[in-house]
Amino acid sequence: MEKDARIYVAGHKGLVGSAIVRNLQDRGFHHLVCRTHDELDLTDYQKVGEFFQSENIDYVFLAAAKVGGILANSQYPAEFIKENLMIEINVIDWSYKTGVRKLLFLGSTCIYPRMAEQPIRESELLNGTLEPTNEAYALAKITGIKMCESYNKQYGTNYISVMPTNLYGPNDNYNQVTSHVLPALVRKFYDAKRSGDPYVTVWGTGRPKREFLHSDDLADACIYLMDHYDGPDIVNIGVGKELTIRELAERIKKIIGYTGEIRFDTSKPDGTPRKMIDVSKLNDLGWKATISLDQGLERTYREFLLNLNEIVDR
Ligand code: GFB
Numbered sequence: 001m002e003k004d005a006r007i008y009v010a011g012h013k014g015l016v017g018s019a020i021v022r023n024l025q026d027r028g029f030h031h032l033v034c035r036t037h038d039e040l041d042l043t044d045y046q047k048v049g050e051f052f053q054s055e056n057i058d059y060v061f062l063a064a065a066k067v068g069g070i071l072a073n074s075q076y077p078a079e080f081i082k083e084n085l086m087i088e089i090n091v092i093d094w095s096y097k098t099g100v101r102k103l104l105f106l107g108s109t110c111i112y113p114r115m116a117e118q119p120i121r122e123s124e125l126l127n128g129t130l131e132p133t134n135e136a137y138a139l140a141k142i143t144g145i146k147m148c149e150s151y152n153k154q155y156g157t158n159y160i161s162v163m164p165t166n167l168y169g170p171n172d173n174y175n176q177v178t179s180h181v182l183p184a185l186v187r188k189f190y191d192a193k194r195s196g197d198p199y200v201t202v203w204g205t206g207r208p209k210r211e212f213l214h215s216d217d218l219a220d221a222c223i224y225l226m227d228h229y230d231g232p233d234i235v236n237i238g239v240g241k242e243l244t245i246r247e248l249a250e251r252i253k254k255i256i257g258y259t260g261e262i263r264f265d266t267s268k269p270d271g272t273p274r275k276m277i278d279v280s281k282l283n284d285l286g287w288k289a290t291i292s293l294d295q296g297l298e299r300t301y302r303e304f305l306l307n308l309n310e311i312v313d314r
Helices: 015-026 045-055 070-075 077-097 132-155 181-195 215-228 245-256 280-285 293-306
Strands: 007-010 059-062 102-106 159-164 166-168 199-203 212-214 235-237 261-265
Touching (some): 007 015, 015 166, 059 077, 059 215, 070 132, 077 102, 077 132, 102 215, 132 159, 159 215, 166 181, 166 215, 181 245, 181 293, 199 245, 212 215, 212 293, 235 280, 245 261, 245 293
Parallel strands (some): 007 059, 102 159, 159 235, 166 212
16 A cells, blocks of 8 residues: 555444554554544445545445444344445445455454364355354355455455454443453453452353454554455454463453452353464464563553543443
8 A cells, every 4th residue: 555545444433443543544644534433324325425436545444343242242133234234335335336446354253153173264264054142243244255255256356355353452342231251351350349349250151262362463464464465365363372261351350450259150152162263374474463462451451441431331
């Protein structure tokens, strides 16, 4: 990407989009085009068209999505499938119609089959049944991948798709019901420490394993791939290391300095047992994650404390 290229980051207020904007600004890109949700409703085909027609966009990072943790995904599958499909159709189609030079689509590792062979390689896509707790979201994301692939085949566009593992970082959602596990636990342990609660409740059995990537690492990988990758296949983005939810809870508990007990609420879903991805393709392309989970957790807790007043329930 040229430094004066017009780059649209869809979803620039979110966890992923805001990290991409920070990284682009640090690298000296100065024609970033962004719209808040109030300024542009990405589910409105006409409005998205007017935006693309008037802005002459060169590159698109499609980071806008309706996202949430395991409970939000299970409770609102209709909203997850509808909003994500609409955003993808509108942004991808208008990118094509207005001659965008390259688009990067953000998928998710939940697109892989529930029982995929571990570590999960990109070739596992559509090889088996999906995890039921996030099937609707996963199907929308798979459709996004297939849209990019189809537009490339039929129209000769250059749209690439990346599959990030579970993410965390600035501008995360700390709502107790809709958030992902990492921010949820930061808030739970912090609240319990402040109010002197004797125990913290962690959902599920604590046995599922997850891999966590800091959003600054993800942003760096996305920009790297925008500049260095034009292939037809999807690319996993992660660290290639996993830990159990119990281990994650223990680490967060320690960082926050909470001394009470951890209890597990097995009435809540575990979700997929494991989803560690194979990142050898990304490494072979020349990129590796640099933020360790311990560093990332320390940073996240510092930022959480600094922004306590602005942490709003989304
Ligand atoms: O991060 P999470 O909500 O989503 O949950 P997934 C991960 C694991 O942490 C599950 C457990 O086994 C949860 O039961 N967990 C323990 C908790 N305590 C908590 C808590 O307080 N809050 C939450 N949220 N979980 C999501 C998908 O799956 O992963 C999305 O639903 C998306 O579609 C995302 O793909 C990356 O890792 O299970």
